[in-house]
Amino acid sequence: MTKSAAPSTEYPGLFSPHQEPLPGALDGELLYSWCARFHRLSGNSKASTTSQMLFGHATTGLRHDFPGQLGYFGAATGGHLGTLQEIVQARTQFALHALFLDESTRRATESVFQGNDRSQLSRTLGLSRSGQVSLTPLKACPACIGEDRGTVLTGWWRMDHQWPSMYACLKHRCLLNVMANQGRAHWLQEWYLPVELREDQWAEHTEMGQSQVERLIHIARWTEALLHQRDIYFDATLLRHVYLYQAKARGWMTWDGALRFATLRAAFADSHRGLEALPGWEFIKEVGSVNGGFLGLLLRKHPGRRHPLKHVLLMAFLYEEPLDFYAQYENSKLILETEGPAALDRRLTDMQSRLIEMVESEGKSANASCLELGIPTTQGLRLLTRKNVAVHRRPRILTDALKAELEALLRAGTERDEIARRLKLRKAYVKDYLATQPELRNAWEQAAKVQLAARYRAHFLRVLEDNPDVPIKRIRRIGGNGFEWLYRNDREWLAENLPGIWRRPET
Ligand SMILES: [Zn+2]
Known part of the structure; x- marks a missing residue:
C-alpha cells in the first residue's frame, strides 16, 4: 500500500518532514525510542496521532519489538533514519533472528516489515508455534x-x-529494570521514555542472587558477541551437531553417541535456577519435564526453527567462550561440505569401527586411539578384545623418565588433555595424579592461568594491530576480541601495559 519512494505530498495535511523537527537518531537507539522522542517534540497529545503520522497506522509504530509499515515510515520521514534494511537491522529486534535465517528468508522478512501483517511476520520468523510472539x-x-x-x-x-x-x-x-506489564489492554497506547516512567511503571525486581546475576551477564555477553557476527547464518541442523559435540566434550554423552539427557537437563536447570521468573523466559521451567522442553527440541533430529533466545541460552550454557563455539561451528561446516551429512553423525556415533580401524590397520596403540576418540579405555579395550583385535597394552606404572616429563609439563601449566595426548596417558590418570599432589596441583593451576592470560593478551594485541586507529569502544564490539576476559581477569595488565589503548579516541 505504500511506495518507498513516495514524495511527502502523499501525506497531505498530516505532516511534512521539512516543517517538523526530526530529532537525530542516537547510535544504537531503538526505533520506538526515536519515535517517542519525536512524539514529545511534535506536541501531539495522542500517541495514535504520532503513529498515524509516521506509520500511516494508529498503533503499529507503538510496537517496540517489530513495528510494521516501515515503507511508509521511510517515505514519511524522507529517509531520515536510513533505508528500510538499515532500520530493520539496527533498530528492531530483527538482527538476532537474522542470525538463524537463510538469505532468502531474511529478504522475505524484510519485505514483511513494509506491511503490517503480524501473523505473516511470525510465520516468516518461524515463531508461530513457539508461544513467544x-x-x-x-x-x-x-x-x-x-x-x-x-x-x-x-x-x-x-x-x-x-x-x-x-x-x-x-x-x-547490573540488572536491567523492566517495564511493568501494563496488561494487554494497555499495549500500544503510549510512547514511553525511561526517565519519565513513574516508580510503579517499573516491574518489581525479581530476587536474584549473585550467581544468577553472573549468569545473566554471561548470557548478555554471548548475545553481544553473536550480534557482531554479521552476515553469518547458523543452520539449525548444523547447530544441533555442534551442540551435541560439545555435550560430548562436557561428558553428557556416552562414547557411542547416546545423550545423557537427564544429567544434561539437571545441569541446565541447576545453573538457570530462578531465571524462569524473567518475562519471556518462562519456558525454561519445561526443561524439568521428561521431554526436556526446548533442550529436547534443539537437540532432536529435526530441530526446526526456534526462537533465537533458546539458541543463545543453550550456547551460553554449553560453552564458556563464543570463540570456541565459532571454531566448532566452522569445523562442522567444513565436515558437512567436504564429507557430507553422514560424516557429521558418524563423528557422534560410529566410534567402534573407527577404533578398530585405528588399532588394526593404522597400528596405533589402543590407549592412544581411545584417547583420540574420547572413548573410556576400559570400554575400548573390552570392545577390541571382543572383536579379536590384537592389542598392546602399555604398562600402568610410570617410569622415572615419564614421571619427570609429566611433572615438568604440569609445572609449565600444560593443559591436561594436551599432556595426556603427548605422553599417551589416560586423561583420568593425569587428573588423579594431580589430585594426590596438592603442591603440584597449585603450581599447575597458577601456570595454566598465566598461559591462558598470555593467549588472551596475544590475541587481543593482534586484534588491536589488525584495527589500527579504531576507537577502543568499537574494538570492544569485535566478536571474540578477548577484552572482556582480560577486563575480568587481567585488568592490571590492561591498565599498566597498554596505556596506549586508553588514549584511543573515545568514539
Ligand atoms: Zn548501564
Whole structure:
C-alpha cells in the first residue's frame, strides 16, 4: 500500500518532514525510542496521532519489538533514519533472528516489515508455534539512565538492552529494570521514555542472587558477541551437531553417541535456577519435564526453527567462550561440505569401527586411539578384545623418565588433555595424579592461568594491530576480541601495559 519512494505530498495535511523537527537518531537507539522522542517534540497529545503520522497506522509504530509499515515510515520521514534494511537491522529486534535465517528468508522478512501483517511476520520468523510472539518488555539500565540525564533529558531506549536474551547491562554489570506489564489492554497506547516512567511503571525486581546475576551477564555477553557476527547464518541442523559435540566434550554423552539427557537437563536447570521468573523466559521451567522442553527440541533430529533466545541460552550454557563455539561451528561446516551429512553423525556415533580401524590397520596403540576418540579405555579395550583385535597394552606404572616429563609439563601449566595426548596417558590418570599432589596441583593451576592470560593478551594485541586507529569502544564490539576476559581477569595488565589503548579516541 505504500511506495518507498513516495514524495511527502502523499501525506497531505498530516505532516511534512521539512516543517517538523526530526530529532537525530542516537547510535544504537531503538526505533520506538526515536519515535517517542519525536512524539514529545511534535506536541501531539495522542500517541495514535504520532503513529498515524509516521506509520500511516494508529498503533503499529507503538510496537517496540517489530513495528510494521516501515515503507511508509521511510517515505514519511524522507529517509531520515536510513533505508528500510538499515532500520530493520539496527533498530528492531530483527538482527538476532537474522542470525538463524537463510538469505532468502531474511529478504522475505524484510519485505514483511513494509506491511503490517503480524501473523505473516511470525510465520516468516518461524515463531508461530513457539508461544513467544508476545512483546518482550522495554528494559533499561538504571545506571545508564542516570548518565543520560546530563545529555538526553527524556532518556532513551538502547537497542542493546532490548534483546530478549538481555537482562543485564554489560557496561555497568547490573540488572536491567523492566517495564511493568501494563496488561494487554494497555499495549500500544503510549510512547514511553525511561526517565519519565513513574516508580510503579517499573516491574518489581525479581530476587536474584549473585550467581544468577553472573549468569545473566554471561548470557548478555554471548548475545553481544553473536550480534557482531554479521552476515553469518547458523543452520539449525548444523547447530544441533555442534551442540551435541560439545555435550560430548562436557561428558553428557556416552562414547557411542547416546545423550545423557537427564544429567544434561539437571545441569541446565541447576545453573538457570530462578531465571524462569524473567518475562519471556518462562519456558525454561519445561526443561524439568521428561521431554526436556526446548533442550529436547534443539537437540532432536529435526530441530526446526526456534526462537533465537533458546539458541543463545543453550550456547551460553554449553560453552564458556563464543570463540570456541565459532571454531566448532566452522569445523562442522567444513565436515558437512567436504564429507557430507553422514560424516557429521558418524563423528557422534560410529566410534567402534573407527577404533578398530585405528588399532588394526593404522597400528596405533589402543590407549592412544581411545584417547583420540574420547572413548573410556576400559570400554575400548573390552570392545577390541571382543572383536579379536590384537592389542598392546602399555604398562600402568610410570617410569622415572615419564614421571619427570609429566611433572615438568604440569609445572609449565600444560593443559591436561594436551599432556595426556603427548605422553599417551589416560586423561583420568593425569587428573588423579594431580589430585594426590596438592603442591603440584597449585603450581599447575597458577601456570595454566598465566598461559591462558598470555593467549588472551596475544590475541587481543593482534586484534588491536589488525584495527589500527579504531576507537577502543568499537574494538570492544569485535566478536571474540578477548577484552572482556582480560577486563575480568587481567585488568592490571590492561591498565599498566597498554596505556596506549586508553588514549584511543573515545568514539
Ligand atoms: Zn548501564
